[in-house]
Amino acid sequence: xxxSRCLEGPASLAYPSLEEYVDKTIWKAPRWLSYLSGxxxxxxxxxxPVVLGFIVLSMIMCFRGKYLLxxxxxxxxxxxxxxxxxxxxxxxxxxxxxxxxxxxxxxxLREAVSCPDSHSIVCTLCDSLHVELLGGLAIAVFVLxxxxxxxxxxxxxxxxxxxxxxxxxxxxxxxxKFVGPLKSKRPMLFVVIPHGVVPIGCFMGLSYIWSYxxxxxxxTYVASVTLRLPIIRQIILFLGGRAADRESMHEGLxxxxxxxxxxxxxxxxxxxxxxREQVYLKKRKGFVKIAxxxxxxxxxxxxxxxxxxxxxLANGDGIAMWFSRLIRGSVTFYWGPFFLPxxxxxxxxxxxxxxxxxxxxxxxxxxxxxxxxxSQAVQTLFEAHKHEAGYGDVNLEIK
Numbered sequence: 514x515x516x517s518r519c520l521e522g523p524a525s526l527a528y529p530s531l532e533e534y535v536d537k538t539i540w541k542a543p544r545w546l547s548y549l550s551g552x553x554x555x556x557x558x559x560x561x562p563v564v565l566g567f568i569v570l571s572m573i574m575c576f577r578g579k580y581l582l583x584x585x586x587x588x589x590x591x592x593x594x595x596x597x598x599x600x601x602x603x604x605x606x607x608x609x610x611x612x613x614x615x616x617x618x619x620x621x622l623r624e625a626v627s628c629p630d631s632h633s634i635v636c637t638l639c640d641s642l643h644v645e646l647l648g649g650l651a652i653a654v655f656v657l658x659x660x661x662x663x664x665x666x667x668x669x670x671x672x673x674x675x676x677x678x679x680x681x682x683x684x685x686x687x688x689x690k691f692v693g694p695l696k697s698k699r700p701m702l703f704v705v706i707p708h709g710v711v712p713i714g715c716f717m718g719l720s721y722i723w724s725y726x727x728x729x730x731x732x733t734y735v736a737s738v739t740l741r742l743p744i745i746r747q748i749i750l751f752l753g754g755r756a757a758d759r760e761s762m763h764e765g766l767x768x769x770x771x772x773x774x775x776x777x778x779x780x781x782x783x784x785x786x787x788x789r790e791q792v793y794l795k796k797r798k799g800f801v802k803i804a805x806x807x808x809x810x811x812x813x814x815x816x817x818x819x820x821x822x823x824x825x826l827a828n829g830d831g832i833a834m835w836f837s838r839l840i841r842g843s844v845t846f847y848w849g850p851f852f853l854p855x856x857x858x859x860x861x862x863x864x865x866x867x868x869x870x871x872x873x874x875x876x877x878x879x880x881x882x883x884x885x886x887x888s889q890a891v892q893t894l895f896e897a898h899k900h901e902a903g904y905g906d907v908n909l910e911i912k
Contacts, residue, residue, distance in 0.1 A: 542675045551676035552855035554748075555711045555822070559847070559854045561742050565655070658743035663750035670752060673720035676713065679858060680818070684721045685898070686865035694810050694868045695728055700766045701810045701868060703731070703773045704800060706891065707792045708781040709819035710847045713856070715775060718816070718863045719752055731771030734762055736778065759803065766807035776800045783845060784912070785820045787857075790895075791910040794888055801884045805873045811883070813866040813890045817902035822856040823847040862902040866894040 542550070676682070694701060705715050715733075722729050733749070734757035740746050755761045757774055765772050775781075781793040804811050825847040849855045869890060871883050888911060895909045 542678055544679055547676050547679035548858070550672070551679060551713060554713055554716070555856050556854045557745055558711055561744055655743060658746065659741060663747055665753045666751040667723060670720040670723040673716045674724070676717060680861040682717055682861045682863070684718055684863045684865070687867070690867050691729065694870060698769065699808055699810050700769055701729070701731070701771045701812050702766065702800065702804050703771065703812045703814050704887070705773060705775045705814040705816065706777055706781070706794070707785065707790070707816065707819050708775045708777040709816070710782060710785050710823040710825050710845070711856070712775060712819070713822070714816040714819045714861045714863060715773070716752070717861065718814070719773065729771060731773055732765040734772060734774045762803050763807065766803065766809050774800055785825065787821045787824060789910065790820060790904070790907050791912055792891070794891065794911050798880055798884045801887065802880050805880060805883060808873050811869040811871065811887050813887060813894050815864045815866070815891065815894050817862040817864065817899070817904060818859045819861065821859045823849050860903055864894060864898050864902070866890055
């Protein structure tokens with residue numbers, strides 16, 4: 514088997530025995546359905562925050578009362594908490610019930626509404642559609658979506674195989690390289706780069722692994738703010754996602770489960786550019802430290818084409834970067850064809866590099882040395898396969 518063999522279908526042999534397999538053709542959706550599914554997923558990262566913002570602004574315009582301001586203050590406080598614990602969720606629900614759902618609160622809010630223009634559209638909607646009730650229902654649904662448990666759903670991963678056709682998606686891996694690491698029982702931490710504006714290529718890769726390489730299935734670690742956005746939260750949790758914090762990663766790796774992480778985070782997202790290939794890695798050493806503490810194997814994964822899906826306003830610096838770091842979530846405006854939040858049709862190639870079985874018990878194998886070895890492996894992986902991925906003379910910039 515050649516290095517970076519293109520797997521176009523499921524293996525016929527049960528894992529972890531990876532010595533023989535039979536290629537089969539992945540089911541490919543029609544091009545219109547393939548593109549539609551990819552566009553819907555990519556649009557969610559703009560549409561969900563926009564819809565939430567619209568609901569908040571509409572409620573502020575309609576209520577204009579101190580009760581709403583108190584409610585929004587409490588909601589914002591809970592939204593930016595480190596985690597949604599059950600006591601916080603119960604308190605959020607009680608606040609919602611106290612201010613919005615109860616009949617007395619509805620009556621109080623009606624009296625608190627001030628309408629300088631009795632003929633305004635806002636007042637008309639408030640009177641005819643009972644916006645207070647709709648707003649209360651919206652908040653209740655939002656809170657429930659944030660606190661209801663979501664189990665892993667293996668079948669849902671296949672949804673991300675729908676865009677394979679339009680992006681000519683390929684997952685390249687040499688299975689023989691993973692026989693030894695799997696037999697060693699050491700957990701593997703797959704480090705995926707670059708992030709891109711919307712990491713759809715990562716989800717497509719996870720879908721492939723869940724469906725066809727179950728021995729490599731693991732936990733996906735994501736920015737905690739994405740777990741506080743309805744719909745996006747459900748999608749991530751269906752795929753076994755968790756917050757990318759030290760505690761969660763230690764728990765996962767120490768239990769022997771593999772992990773997937775995109776260390777570039779907000780900084781790498783903000784510097785994503787369709788005309789340059791840049792990764793933010795020099796200052797990202799936390800994942801190496803966690804791998805060292807859990808005797809994990811590092812595996813570099815490079816997604817060619819990930820930075821070419823969208824244009825964006827952010828350029829890696831400025832107010833957008835500052836605010837994004839403040840709220841621990843990206844704030845940028847991105848677009849594809851016709852300035853819509855849909856991706857450009859770009860070839861995506863997910864290249865899985867060789868496992869780095871570093872001896873963490875060796876005192877000389879420091880975090881800095883492990884990071885240097887990993888960075889060189891990323892550079893080597895990119896240079897070795899950029900021509901077959903259509904990148905020609907493009908150079909990788911590691912920042």
